[in-house]
Amino acid sequence: MPREFTPKVVTANTLLEGDVVYLTADDSWTRLLSEADILTDEADADLRLLTAESRASQVVGAYLADVSITDTGPEPTHFREEFRRTGPSNYFHGKQADLN
Amino acid sequence: MYTYSEFDAAFVAERNRQFRAQVARRVDGSLTENEFKPLRLMNGLYLQLHAYMLRVAIPYGTLGSHQMRQLAVIAERWDKGHGHFTTRQNIQFNWPKLADVPDILDALGEVQMHAIQTSGNTIRNVTADHFAGAAADEVADPRPIAELIRQWSTDHPEFQALPRKFKVAVTGSPMDRAVTLAHDIGLRIVRRDGLIGYQVIVGGGLGRTPMIGKVLHDFLPEEDLLPYIEAVVSVWNSIGRRDNKFKSRIKITVHEHGVDDIRARVDLRYALIRPQFSGIDQQMLGAIRDDFRAPEFRVAPTDTYDAARKANPVFRAWADTNLAEHRAPGYAIVSISLKAHGETPGDATAEQMRVMADLAERYGHDELRISHEQNVILPHIHQSDLHAVHAALREVGLATANIGLISDIIACPGMDYCTLATARSIPIAQEIATRFDALKLEHEIGEMKIKISGCINACGHHHVGHIGILGLDRAGVENYQITIGGDGGADARLGDRTGPGFSADDIVPAIETIMLTYLKHRSNPSETFLAAYRRLGMAPFKTALYGEAEAAKAAKRKAVADVAA
Ligand code: HEM
Ligand code: SF4
Numbered sequence: 001m002p003r004e005f006t007p008k009v010v011t012a013n014t015l016l017e018g019d020v021v022y023l024t025a026d027d028s029w030t031r032l033l034s035e036a037d038i039l040t041d042e043a044d045a046d047l048r049l050l051t052a053e054s055r056a057s058q059v060v061g062a063y064l065a066d067v068s069i070t071d072t073g074p075e076p077t078h079f080r081e082e083f084r085r086t087g088p089s090n091y092f093h094g095k096q097a098d099l100n
Numbered sequence: 101m102y103t104y105s106e107f108d109a110a111f112v113a114e115r116n117r118q119f120r121a122q123v124a125r126r127v128d129g130s131l132t133e134n135e136f137k138p139l140r141l142m143n144g145l146y147l148q149l150h151a152y153m154l155r156v157a158i159p160y161g162t163l164g165s166h167q168m169r170q171l172a173v174i175a176e177r178w179d180k181g182h183g184h185f186t187t188r189q190n191i192q193f194n195w196p197k198l199a200d201v202p203d204i205l206d207a208l209g210e211v212q213m214h215a216i217q218t219s220g221n222t223i224r225n226v227t228a229d230h231f232a233g234a235a236a237d238e239v240a241d242p243r244p245i246a247e248l249i250r251q252w253s254t255d256h257p258e259f260q261a262l263p264r265k266f267k268v269a270v271t272g273s274p275m276d277r278a279v280t281l282a283h284d285i286g287l288r289i290v291r292r293d294g295l296i297g298y299q300v301i302v303g304g305g306l307g308r309t310p311m312i313g314k315v316l317h318d319f320l321p322e323e324d325l326l327p328y329i330e331a332v333v334s335v336w337n338s339i340g341r342r343d344n345k346f347k348s349r350i351k352i353t354v355h356e357h358g359v360d361d362i363r364a365r366v367d368l369r370y371a372l373i374r375p376q377f378s379g380i381d382q383q384m385l386g387a388i389r390d391d392f393r394a395p396e397f398r399v400a401p402t403d404t405y406d407a408a409r410k411a412n413p414v415f416r417a418w419a420d421t422n423l424a425e426h427r428a429p430g431y432a433i434v435s436i437s438l439k440a441h442g443e444t445p446g447d448a449t450a451e452q453m454r455v456m457a458d459l460a461e462r463y464g465h466d467e468l469r470i471s472h473e474q475n476v477i478l479p480h481i482h483q484s485d486l487h488a489v490h491a492a493l494r495e496v497g498l499a500t501a502n503i504g505l506i507s508d509i510i511a512c513p514g515m516d517y518c519t520l521a522t523a524r525s526i527p528i529a530q531e532i533a534t535r536f537d538a539l540k541l542e543h544e545i546g547e548m549k550i551k552i553s554g555c556i557n558a559c560g561h562h563h564v565g566h567i568g569i570l571g572l573d574r575a576g577v578e579n580y581q582i583t584i585g586g587d588g589g590a591d592a593r594l595g596d597r598t599g600p601g602f603s604a605d606d607i608v609p610a611i612e613t614i615m616l617t618y619l620k621h622r623s624n625p626s627e628t629f630l631a632a633y634r635r636l637g638m639a640p641f642k643t644a645l646y647g648e649a650e651a652a653k654a655a656k657r658k659a660v661a662d663v664a665a
Contacts, residue, residue, distance in 0.1 A: 016127070017197050018151035057129045060147060078576045080515060083524075084149055088516035090444045090526045093180050093195070094150040 007067050008045050009036040009074055010052045011084070012059035020084045020095065021059060023052050029059065031095055033085045034073040039064070102162075102247050102391040104212045111255070112209045115216060119143050120202035127199065144215025145201055148517050154193045154201060155218040156208060160228035160246040160270070161189035161470040161477075163213075165457040168468055170211040172453035178204050183453065185438060185446045187472045187510055187561055188267065189227045190218055194517055216254065221262045223253035223333070227269045229277040230471035233394060234433050234479035236425040240289045240296055242272035244389045245325065248381065252326055259333055263340035264348040266333065267305075274590060279472060281313045281592035282306055282564055284350045285332060290319065298325050302332060302362065303354030306558035310594050311351040314359040316366065322385075327377045331370035335362065395465035397428040398482050405483035415490050418501040423486070426479075432486060434464075434478040435471070436493060437500040437508065441537040445511045445529050446474030455496045459489050472561075473549075474510055475503065506541075506548040506615070507533035510561055514554025514571060515578075521554035523571025523578040524604075528552055531608045536615075545615055547628045549588070564588035566630050567614065568595045569607065580607040584614065584641060585633045596638060599646050599654060610645055617644040 010023035021029040022036030030036060039045040045064055052062035065081050067074035076082045087094020104112075119139070126136040140146075144155040156171075163171075171191060175183045178200050184192045196204055208214055217224060226249050228242040229235065249268055253259060259266070271278040272289040280286025286301035297319040304313025320328055336350045339357070354362050409416045424433040436456060439445050448456070456476055460468045463485040469477035481489055493499040502508050509532060512518065514525030529552055536542050551565030555572075562568030568583035579601040586595030602610045615629075617640055622632045633641070643651040 013147055013151075015133075016199060018147055020150060056133055057127075060133055079578060080149075080521075083515055087150055088526075089524065090516055090530065091180070091182075 005040070005042040005045070006077075007069055007074070008039045008064040009033070009067050010039070010045075010048050010062055011036075011065045011081075012052060012062035015056075015058055015060050018060075019098075023048060023062075027051065031099065033067075033076070033081075036067075036074055038067060038069055038074050102243075102388060108251075109209070109212070112212075112214045112216070115143070115214070116202060116205045116209055119205060123198060123202055138220070140201075141219040142216070143201075143205065144218035145196075145198075146219065146519075148194070148513075148519050149515075150517065151195045152198060152201070153517065154196050154204060154215060155186075156191050156193070156213060156215045157218050157225040158189045158191060158213070158470050159250050160226055160232065160243045161230050161472075162228075162232070162243060163468050163470070165461040165466050165468070167211045167213055168453050168457035168460070170207060170213070172450040172457070174204055174207055175453065176450040181450050182444075182447050183450075184444070184513065185448065185470050185474050185476070187474060187512075187559065188225055189230075189470045189472060190225055191470070192513075194513075219265075220260075221264050221266075223249075223256070223259055223262075223266045223268065225267075226250050226253070227267070227278055227283075227472060229271045229273055230469040230473075230475075230477050231277060231424060231433055231479065232272060232469070233392060234426055234431075235273050235275075235277075236427045237275050238273045238427060239291050240272045241392055242270040242278070242287075242289060244385060244392050245287070245289075245298075245322075246270045247388045247392075248326065248385050249329065251384070252330075252381070259337065262333070262337055263342050264345070266336075266350070268329075276590040276592070277471075279561070279564065279588045279592065280304070282310075282561070282588065283313065285329060286313050287325075292319055295321075297321055300325075300328065300332075303351040303359070304592075305349050305351040306561060306563050307349070308346055308556045308558075309352065310558065310563040311355065312592055312594065313351075314354060316359060316363055323379070323382050324374070326381045327374045328366070328370055330373055331366045332362075334373070335365045335369050339365070394428075395467075395480060397431060397480070400430060400482060400484055402430050402483040405486055408487040412487075414501075415487060418490055418499055419486065421501045421505065422503045428480070430483050432481055432483055434481050434486070434489060435503045436476040436478065436498050437502055438475050438498075439502060439508050439533065440497050440500045441502075441507055441533045442530050443497075443533075444526050445509050448476070449496075452496050452498055455492060455498065459492055463489055472510075473508065475508070502533075502542060504547050504549070505543065506536045506545050506550060508549070509533060510549075510551040510565070512553045512560035514552070514560075518554060520557060521571070522556075522573040523554050523580065525552040525554040525560055525569075525571055528569060528571070528580065528604070528607055532611055535608050535612065539612075541615065541619075544619065544625075545629065546625075547630075550611070551586075551588075561588060562586075563594045564592055565595060566633075567611065569611075570601075572601060574601070578604045580604070580610075582607075582610060582614070582645075584638070585630065587630060598638065598642060599650065613644050614641055617641055 025037040269278040288299040300317040301313035511529035515521035553560035581601040583595030
């Protein structure tokens, strides 16, 4: 039996800075997970990933990351994505600082 | 100190120029990421969780004040004000931007530093005892031979596409401070019947399949060393496995073929290539040795040191833990702890780097070392200057008196930075240090090496920690496995697993349990944790961590296994 498809977002690192970014509904890149487009259909997710991968002058290493859907938008289901969303836990560096 | 030849300088400048053009072509789209990635890795540039990461080599951990100052400039201008010193005597910058990296490499080139062969399947930075040239127990300075190996391996045409990365470490002292038994090749300078020679160890390594190296040659004359090493790498390059990344390190080759078979192959290869080494390498070594001449040590009274010790207990506590015996009378080796309680192990701010550089220049014959334990060493300080050095270190938070104690932890970057991580390392190290500082047990416990890795690659050396902590991912939750009884010293051995792992919340209490068990069971205060563990075995620690029932179950399983074996 095929496994049930769970919600995902497309994520990658920007080519120039290395920053973590997410694909939005209008195919642009955002640094905020809350603005990411949540993909609930497997075929759609695969297609969006291909689109992201084709934009090699903008991003590196695109992949699909699991999220759960909440009232406030997508939330990471794994702690790795939690750190990518904020930045390291030893300093207030990375996105948690840059976005302020 | 060794200074680059014109050839070295031109080579580095040319490589940087090429890389600048490669970056430009990646940015304008003429290179794909697949084409570019091997090029950036050749120059030490990784892509990590939140940003790029640049790994800069510090050959055999030696650097001068001007080089340390330049690292401070880089940390400030192109990073977020810090650098991270690693167990392989490198420094890593965690936040460079792609377009800035060529400028950073040029800045490094200005002070004869680079990031070449800090990544990829090549011979990596050659590491050495961080007390080299200073230690009282030293047979000979390991750095000249390390420098010769660096020159020979840099851009060596035959060794740019090895089955896997290759790491060499050298020690010149019987107190092995370079972990030679956990390297692809470990070299130990030994004296026999008045002659200096090399013990060659091969096939050690950590990672997924940790192994202690085996002696390939017990006593090799110096003039034969380079061709012999070339023979070793060459044999592995031809028979090392390339079918499986996890089986490609030389430790597996040695394990699968047996050390005797490898020795026979190396001898054959050696016989072929020995004649090609005409002796120029020995001339070079002679010249290099001149560059590593010991500084002119001062002869001066040390009574101000004795007086300061008496007058100032804080200074005395620091001197007791952070100084090591120097070979010159009246001198000391200073270990500067980059492990202030609660800070990130191995990190230094730009300001701290500058202070260390100033101290080296003013009091330390302009020399600094990076230790594989992620600390900085001032190798030559006259005792009469120690008080001033300590006072200056205190002002920038660098005077923590904890070298060799429980808070002097090695920790890899873990999930806070590393793409390969399965759990975090740094916060665990921070919590352990803070907790034991609060308990005021650090000095009571005495010698203790805790080492933490955020995944099985074992960058944090956890297998050879007296206590090793390995961060894993158990169904999306951080989980930490403990090993005890490992040792990275002269008689290196791998630690034993205590049993099931602990959650992030339970790992620090578990370490506390182990420490209290040790304090309860040690025969006397001078019995170290390691000695106590060797005497007591795992049983009391297991019982303390998991309770009687678990310990009994484990004992039974072991008895059954022993009978079956
Ligand atoms: C964040 C970037 C890093 C990455 C991507 C990385 C990657 C790796 C990988 C893949 C291995 C396994 C190699 C193998 O066994 O074949 C490894 C091992 C190792 N790394 Fe790292 N590492 C990183 C940072 C560090 C740091 C910061 C240190 C020092 C604190 C370090 C020191 C080591 C050591 C000592 C080993 C194992 C020794 C051996 O080769 O047997 N690495 N690393
Ligand atoms: S041990 Fe794993 S997590 Fe830690 S730095 Fe090495 S590769 Fe990264």
